Amino acid sequence: MKTTPVTRRDFLAVSSLALGAGAMMQGSAMGANDRINIGMIGTGERAGSHIGDLGKLQESHNVRITAVCDVWRPNREAAAERVKKLFGKKPFETSRFGEVLARSDVDAVVISTPDFGHTPIMIEALKAGKDVYVEKPMSLTIEEANEALDLARKNERVVQAGTQRRSEGCWKAARAFIASGKLGQVTRISAANNVNEPRWARKFDDCREEDVDWDAYLFNRPKVAFDPKLLRRWHLYKMCTNGISGLWMSHLVDAAANLMNASYPNSAVALGGLYMWKDGREHTDVFHALLDYPEGFLFDWCMGLTNSAGNHYTVHGRNGTLEPEKLAYSGDGGAGDQKLGEGKLDPMPNEDHVANWVDCMRSRKRPNADIEFGHQHAVATIMAANALESGQRMRYDREKRVMYPG
Missing domain, CATH: 3.30.360.10 (Dihydrodipicolinate Reductase; domain 2)
Structure with a gap:
């Protein structure tokens, strides 16, 4: 497999991440009546479960999904349609996670991408002042795990890892x-x-190159030719x-x-x-x-x-x-x-793991599966x-x- 190394410039370009220094923090504790707006980054099977959980919490916890991001158009469009049915309003759609992080109507993000995207996207979200729910494993490298933990503490962000036990x-x-x-x-x-x-063994014969933002998918990986199996x-x-x-x-x-x-x-x-x-x-x-x-x-x-x-x-x-x-x-x-x-x-x-995260976004307390435990x-x-x-x-x-x- 022929590969081309990815540079930091490539990373920022494909994520469409253009955030100013003023985006580092976005306030402290939210009031009980403040709506929490959430962006979904990755809309596959795990995200589907989280969308359902957030839908159940929309009244009791005053939350709304305002943006969905996925590199595969059928996944993204299906998620957007489901969000519209659950919340009554169509969310912003994109294949570039940086566009979600740059939005003022997104307070927090749920990261449910393939494993290699978890921590790099979380790091950018923390820099953008967002709270984060990140699927497990939290990281594939100790260096990125260290950076994420340090950023979360420095920027006083609430991070819940998806280790719901x-x-x-x-x-x-x-x-x-x-x-x-x-x-x-x-x-x-x-x-x-x-x-x-x-x-x-997910089917991949319906995953067509024209429906995939391949550069966005590989954002921090070596550049390789389109292969639907790498996605599905x-x-x-x-x-x-x-x-x-x-x-x-x-x-x-x-x-x-x-x-x-x-x-x-x-x-x-x-x-x-x-x-x-x-x-x-x-x-x-x-x-x-x-x-x-x-x-x-x-x-x-x-x-x-x-x-x-x-x-x-x-x-x-x-x-x-x-x-x-x-x-x-x-x-x-x-x-x-x-x-x-x-x-x-x-x-x-039992506690609702997603609800615990939302509660902690209001109280600014550390959640059950805090980033410290994710790091561990x-x-x-x-x-x-x-x-x-x-x-x-x-x-x-x-x-x-x-x-x-x-």
Whole structure:
């Protein structure tokens, strides 16, 4: 594949980003009666869910979608039509995210692009004074994650990462149970997510070059010839994502950090391979990672796209085993006079993850999945992805905020 490197000038040109210094901040806390206007950047499947969520909140939270951006015209037009039906007014439409960020009728943006766009677009949004909801993984590079975190704090922006388990009641209940000490010292968390169907195999024969703003799609990627698979099946390619680690492990490793009140792993190792799906993919179809945390536990996670058995999420303590998603605990594996019997956790209520973001835009409080936690899951998934690619154990220096082999 012949590629042409992208420059910063190219990046700004294709994003149509022409923002003055005065656009750095746009006020502080919003009043209860102030409408919050939101722009959607990326209007695929995940964005469709967010549009529906915001539609449900339009009266209770006084929100409106005022702009939609997507490089593929059918996606963009379908999203705009849905927004019109939900909110009663047609939104501004564009294929260039910079045009959304430059609008005065956009207070915040939801970024639901392919993975490679998440943090670069978020950085520009933060520079433009917008609040942000960004899908996971928050970043594919630690350098960009650092820049985004620093900008969010400097500009006092509200950023919610799309790791919604932090708003779900079962994980809150599990965290409280672990903190109570009843499980005993926790030294291992084990998880697996397995499927056996080509859920990524989106049709692409209807994706025509004349309907795609290809330069806008590749805004920060090497320049390559139009290929509909890079748009419709971007999950398979290294120029678009770091693979299973970012696509899936981001949720599960974030849950582990939340349960244990942990932050960054000390080190990560990973193995995987392309064993079954010979469909042109560049990423593995089986992946297994181990991450060591300084809080005193090992997190192991695997995913296979070749067999759907073995799904679980278990927390192993001296006194037994906890299954957060089942709100269940037992003495399985436990020992000593504090060994648990079988029992159920008292459920805690779920929170609407998008509503939590909107609420925090008014209060200026940090949301459930604040950018700090997004930074943490990004570092963990980047370490695992790089361990797989390099064949080396990757370490993280918290003071310098850098990853290195060793």
